[in-house]
Amino acid sequence: MTDPGSINASEIATAVRNGHSAVETVDRCLDAIAARDDELHAFLHVDADAARAAAAAIDERVAAGDDPGALAGVPVALKDNLCVRGAPTTCGSRILEGWRPPYTATVVDRVLAAGAVPIGKTNLDEFAMGSSTENSAFGPTRNPHDPARVPGGSSGGSAAAIAAGFVPLALGSDTGGSIRQPASLCGVVGAKPTYGAVSRHGLIAFASSLDQIGPLAGDVGDAALLLDVISGHDPLDSTSIPDGIPSVSAVLDEGVEGIRVGVVSELTDAEGVQAEVGEAVESAAIALQKAGATVGPVSIPAAVHGLAAYYLIAPAEASSNLARYDGVRYGLRVDADDVATMNARTRASGFGAEVKRRIMLGTYALSAGYYDAYYGQAQRVRTLLIRDFESAYESFDVLLAPTSPTTAFELGAKTADPLAMYLSDVCTILANLAGHPAMSLPFGTGEGGLPIGVQVFAQPLREPEMFRTARVIEESAP
């Protein structure tokens, strides 16, 4: 069962717990990164010495008869918007270049406590704003399946790192699809848990009411393993769910017998959804039906307003969250004769175009006289959407839809057209607006051998049903 050369997290953990060298595993990952990351640029920062030292410490613990935990010796990549004490944390932005947090994010503490070995920080669109990782101030990441194409975003570095075989596990964050869309484009598994399932403490905020950290992995089982480690209540995050979510690993193989699957018509039939993507969703539905689920179409009427609502709420919160990057306390400072000019010059020089665009959109949406028409209206859409989901869940247990309307596109294809780029998120943002869990998993390939992802939605706290469904789809994937 345990293959020491494996890049599967649960196999590595089992091997390390049985005395196989974690240092050796880490070295294998570091070699893979050294061999190909100059081309892909999945990582912004790799700390090889620290990774080897952490792995050596795990080996010592095992030698001493200690059990380091469920992720014993498993290399894990961290999206570079997660704070790690003393380590560079840039959020893909010049404005945070050189800043080293004095504290560590709760999720990172949790993977460390489970025995994982952090390898480095992965590339992302600046402040997680984007769907291609082209908005990183430090250059784009390339898709391991075709380096001329994007890996998706914003967690493109994390998704590419898994697809390239650099690491078995990675953490990402998902505000409008930033875990699921790159997972789809890179052919890996990515899950956004219920809002509040994973602590946001130490996650550099983009849009606080939408942001959620989640796992990226090579398969559904590894994603479940990582989710079980990182979920749970955290008193340092007031929006954290008091009792957490149920374990997903424990129920993974329970099948879909009796589970009711709704296929969201607004999303499968949406404009811009490639035919091969729609067909993949259909095939996945048929596979579920064969495995004992009942399948039927379902409508989420408010879904058509989702994108508009999202592009008001997320920028509005971002405009406030990003105000603190003013050059006074940390990060970049461009000096001037007075404070207001210093603030303005610092922000003008430190933020990229997409971040500035969203700050302006959000500032406008919250302005006196416009608040009700924009932010207020968007919040009402959110309420409507939750109501539509509730009524869908009266007849169904999980919902099925595409993750990304398209397979991976070429670098530069959408950079000149922000709206086209925003449409990449049309199927994923609904889960963020509603606060519900959703995950993407690969289901075959399309033209050019590019991976296609399908998406499973579930009700809040119903990650177990979501993962059971995903597991069955995975087993029947072409």
Next chain:
Amino acid sequence: MSRRYEAVIGLEVHCELATATKLFCACRNEFGAEPNTNVCPVCLGLPGSLPVLNGRAVEFALRFGGVLGFGAPARSIFARKNYFYPDMPKDYQISQYEEPICIDGALEVDGVRVGIERAHLEEDTGKTVHVGGGGRIHEADHSLVDYNRAGVPLMEIVSRPDLRSAEQARAYVQELRGVLLAIGVSDVKMEEGSLRVDANVSLRSEGADELGTKVEIKNMNSLRSLGRAIEFEIDRQAELLEAGEPVAQETRHWNEADGRTHGMRSKEEAFDYRYFPEPDLVPIVPDPQMRARAGERLPELPADRRGRLAREWGISENDARLLVDVAGLAEFAEAAVAALGAGSAKDLVNWCVGEVLGFLNESGLVPGALPLAPDGLAELVDLVAAGSISRAQAKDVLDECLREPKRPRQVVAERGIEQVSDEAELAAVIDDIVAAHPDDVAAYRAADAKVRKKKRGFFMGEAIKATRNQGNPKVLGRLLDERLAGD
């Protein structure tokens, strides 16, 4: 001000809550620490940090709401108030906008009911110190920021425009301070900035219903400057109206030095705070337990306490007000009365509102920090009542006891000033003097009333001298008169 105008005044009082820790993190809430020592990622607004609400602050606000008859909303939410300022770590302040924690209460001030529209919780900002250029921002070489105060819990209490004069505004703040102090939610020290007051002042024609244009005045750091600033502003607006000029709606700064309010540049005023609900915090929904805790052990409010002390001790309303208005003084007096008995209450209160209060004002100390304990004051009053020392001597003794940790009896003993009232001892002194001055005795006995008085003064002086100032003058006088009237 011209008789033709009526002033309409509303006050916004910011009071620092006396919680042990800050509003959204575990940093200590204390005044006067080394700059930037009570800080953490949360109150510094570091990327990735999140606020966690201090339950104590919520309890304090609920307690305040409870005693002033506020409605208690089932739910209350925080909002972000967005604006750039270097001493505000996140460049937004977590405050409350819609759905504040206390809605619609009132405070009675000298028989007038002053409405309070709302009270809400918010975090304080840091403090900027401008270096060079006389400490003013525009001429400064550079500025330093101390974030110790950032995140300290504040309660903003917004009155309705029910006040009509500077005097009434001062009385309202004074009464509000008393309430906040009595319920133990704030130290209310205006000088340390734990109580800050902004005033909204407008004028309208006598008898008019509609309100005039409102001017907001800031930067008053004492009750006295609050009164002065409002008076100045009323006069300024009256002059404008008299001259037929409009009053501009603006924010003006009170300048203590020149005794005037000054308009701020309009650019600084054009704030759009872009309030929206704070997504990092969940709504406050006080459960019955929380409400019960807030209502537990509610102390007597100042107005009730003044009434009770005046009634029980037979002291004037004014003395009762002085005792209650000075933090800790009423407690001090009550402990002293408990030690000596209610019969001495009036005497004790006289000392409290006289010498003791004078020393508190001079030293800036609170009664609890005095070297003299309440039963020490009781001991002093007892010494006077027993005739052991005179009232004049008692003042000197008290002065020493307020500065040094000594008991009154100890000071009396050290100074050797205890009065001698022993009849036999003093009679012997008188006998010696009479025997030593036979001619003066004879002259006294032969003289008329006027000369007798003068002579008597001479004998008394000799007697006091002979007892080294310790003879009880009353007893000496009586014995002397007996001997001179003599055989």
